[in-house]
Amino acid sequence: MNSSSPIAQKRCNPAEQRTCLRDVQRIVVKVGSSTISDGAHLNEAALDGLVHDLALVKQNGVEVILVTSGAIAAGWPQLGLKQRPNTLPHLQAAAAVGQIRLMAAYKDRFSNYGQRAASMLLTRDDFSNRERYTRMNDTMRALLHFGVIPIINENDTVAVDEIKVGDNDTLSAYVTNLAQAQLLVILSDQTGFYTADPRHAPNPELIHTVTTISDEIWQAAGAAGTTSGTGGMVTKLRAAEIVTNSGEMMVMAHGQEPLVVTRLLKGELLGTLFLPQSRISGRKRWIAYSRPPKGRLIVDNGARDALVQGGKSLLPAGIRRVEGNFDYSDTVSCFTENGVEFARGLVNYNAVILRNTLANIPKILKKSSVTAITTKSYIAITWSCSIDAVLSTV
Ligand code: GLU
Numbered sequence: 001m002n003s004s005s006p007i008a009q010k011r012c013n014p015a016e017q018r019t020c021l022r023d024v025q026r027i028v029v030k031v032g033s034s035t036i037s038d039g040a041h042l043n044e045a046a047l048d049g050l051v052h053d054l055a056l057v058k059q060n061g062v063e064v065i066l067v068t069s070g071a072i073a074a075g076w077p078q079l080g081l082k083q084r085p086n087t088l089p090h091l092q093a094a095a096a097v098g099q100i101r102l103m104a105a106y107k108d109r110f111s112n113y114g115q116r117a118a119s120m121l122l123t124r125d126d127f128s129n130r131e132r133y134t135r136m137n138d139t140m141r142a143l144l145h146f147g148v149i150p151i152i153n154e155n156d157t158v159a160v161d162e163i164k165v166g167d168n169d170t171l172s173a174y175v176t177n178l179a180q181a182q183l184l185v186i187l188s189d190q191t192g193f194y195t196a197d198p199r200h201a202p203n204p205e206l207i208h209t210v211t212t213i214s215d216e217i218w219q220a221a222g223a224a225g226t227t228s229g230t231g232g233m234v235t236k237l238r239a240a241e242i243v244t245n246s247g248e249m250m251v252m253a254h255g256q257e258p259l260v261v262t263r264l265l266k267g268e269l270l271g272t273l274f275l276p277q278s279r280i281s282g283r284k285r286w287i288a289y290s291r292p293p294k295g296r297l298i299v300d301n302g303a304r305d306a307l308v309q310g311g312k313s314l315l316p317a318g319i320r321r322v323e324g325n326f327d328y329s330d331t332v333s334c335f336t337e338n339g340v341e342f343a344r345g346l347v348n349y350n351a352v353i354l355r356n357t358l359a360n361i362p363k364i365l366k367k368s369s370v371t372a373i374t375t376k377s378y379i380a381i382t383w384s385c386s387i388d389a390v391l392s393t394v
Contacts, residue, residue, distance in 0.1 A: 014208035017275070018267040021249070026144070026181040027261070029054060030067040030172035030239075034189040035255030037073035039084070047105050049258060050187075054149070055113035056262045063144050065179055066117075067152045067172040068106070074098035088160070095156035106151055116148045121155035124165045127174050128291035137178055144179075173239035177246050177285040184243050185264060186236055187255035192272035197222040197233070210274045213241050240274040242289045247279025288344050293333040295324025295351055304336055307343055314345075319358060326351045 033039065036046045058064050072091055075098025076084050085091055103119050110117045120139070126132045143150045152175055154165055165171045169186060176184040194204035200222075210217060221233040236252055243250045253260050253271030264270055280288070299307075303318025314334070326332055327350045334343035349357065 014273070015267075015269050017209055017273060018264075018269055021183065021251075021265050021273075022267050024062060024183045024249075024265055026063040026065070026179060026183075027057065027265070028065045028067060028172055028176045028179060028181045028184045029261055030168055030184065030186045031069065031255055032168070032186075032188045033069040033073045035187050036068070036070050039073055040077050042070060042074050042101065042105055044105075046256065047109060050255070051106065051109035051113070053259045053261050055110065055115050056259065057265060058115060058149065059113075060262070060265070062265060063181075065140070065144075065150045065152065065175060065181065066106070067168055067175055068102065069153065069168045070102050071095040071098035071153055071156060074101045074105075092157045092159075099153065099156075102153070103151065110149060116146075117151050118143050118148045120150050120152045121157075122152060122165075122171065122175075123155050123159045124292075127165070127178070127286075130286070133178070133286060133290060140179055167235045169235035169239040170242070173242040173250075174290060176243050176248055176250075177282075177289060180248075180282060182248055184239065184248065184250045185261055186239065186250065186252050187260065188236070188252065189255065190233075190252065191254045191257075192252050192270075193217075193220070193233070193236075195220055207272050208269060210240070210272060213237060213244070213274070244274050244276050245280075246285045246289065247276050249276050250274040287331060287346060291331050293324075293326075293344055294330040295322065295326035295332045295347075296335050297322060297332055298335050298337060300337060304334070304342055307334065322351055322355050322358060324351060 031050060035043075036050065037043055054064050054066065072084070072094045075094035075096065076090075078097045078101070079085075079090070079094060081090070081094075085094060099119075099121070103117075107117050120136070122136065126136050140150055152171070154168065154171055156164075159165075165174065172184055172186065175181075190198070192206045192208075193210060194201075194206055196204040197220075198204045218237065221237045240250045240252075251264055251271050251273050253264065257263075257270060260270060297314070297319055298321040299314065299318045300320055303314055306318070307314060320337060324332070326347060328348060329346050330350075331344055332347050333341050334345070335341050347354070
């Protein structure tokens, strides 16, 4: 836990830690297919309960963004199939049919509470491309300004492997970063995060608070999952890592718990709370988490220290190796020679030029900004220098 976190300093037991959830003003709630469907039909009662809960949260003055799965589950029986398809075109067709039903189900229910809902269908490209990211952000903020509840799903009809986020746990973490919401709540068929997979281990214990996502926590995650959705504990932990390393909170809780979000925001001890590390800016969140790195720079310890501790430029002498095929302004990862990723930044040279430069002349890499990363937590530093400055340093 970073010392800048007020929670770390002031609150020490799980019940007390929950009181910080009372201050949340903007929330992202992610609901999985297993909560709002039986895998083949939407679960009307579960949807009734969820919308009632979120309408109450909204009436209490908290801005709500919903990330929902369930399109494929709601769609495939409509195609006359006997079981959930497994080919991409059939899954995409099922999602196209199901998405309408899913949105209609939410719209009708929210309007019973006088609430308006809007649909946003996103792919990974919308997060990778800075301009689309900014436009998407503007749209979301406009919707919130008008008091509308954005309802988000991946655009499964166009998403192929290269451009898809792949699971809605990760998508919801991206959305939390985009919206700079203080809290992500992931609702699933699990009560929270356990010391071991509760479906297989004899006596697992529910962990009320996760302060740091340590190696032990990763080991406890195993690879849980259901047939109706694509997520599992691993994707939920990955979401927690993105959200908490950006400086926000995440809760995992059971989606069938009555009024679960309302109760969480009152500070009730439900599910598992993942505590935040120190906050990083919107741009650094984008660099660190919203677009997959296209290449790797393996650097020596001196260069690592200069970046992480000194907030300095990456000097050519410190770059040991260039891996991958990146272009100008792509995101690259910086790795130590021991294989630990510690920074991500935007490059001002493509991989070919950089390799040639490293091979032939005093080598230069200029980045506009960088987010430094230690093994499990991300530490933001600002790094900006001109080529001239680097040349003169060299
Ligand atoms: N986008 C998929 C759907 O709506 C779900 C993906 C997921 O469950 O993570 O069915």
